Amino acid sequence: MNYFAYGVRGLLTVVFLVAVVGKVGRSGAFSGFVDSLRPLAAVPEPAVRAAALAVVAVEGAVCLALVWPYPPATRAGLLAATALLAVFAVVIARSVSRxxxxxxxxxxxxxxxxxxxxxxxxxxLATVAGAGAAAVATGPVGGPDLGAAAVAWCAGAVVGGLVTVAEDLVSLFRPAAPSLTE
Known part of the structure; x- marks a missing residue:
């Protein structure tokens, strides 16, 4: 496995771990996630809760597959991440267009x-996950330099952390709305 793949694994592990924790890590979070899916109309109303559970389960499974040091599991995790992120992009694009x-x-x-x-x-993210899956499939089979692999994984994890707080970072640089008392 090459170092790019380790970096992608770090990035996506953090992204999906934060996503899972954000959806189930506090009281009412999962209900809020379920409620947010309804207006998207991606699945029929009776299946919304099941779809939300499936999303959280797949996100959790991706995390596990990406940290398990077994290349077939890594490849499966990266392919699942690619598919899930592509579906997210399509559903969100459809919602935005409507x-x-x-x-x-x-x-x-x-x-x-x-x-x-x-x-x-x-x-x-779907493109990066797909490229990571390709890197795992075509990369060298030999053992890596563990230090370099750890650096690549950690660098990816830092980027993943930045991805998860990007909205907050962008909001710091937006002009403040005028106050009603001014």
């Missing part, structure tokens, strides 16, 4: 509605 205002529950709570930036983010 003008449906839905708060992003990707990583738990957010005040931002789903928008084009979410489509781009998920599309880029």
């Amino acid at each position: 003008g449906t205002a839905v708060r992003c529950r990707c990583f738990g709570r957010s005040v931002e509605p789903l928008g084009r930036a979410h489509v781009v983010r998920n599309g880029l």
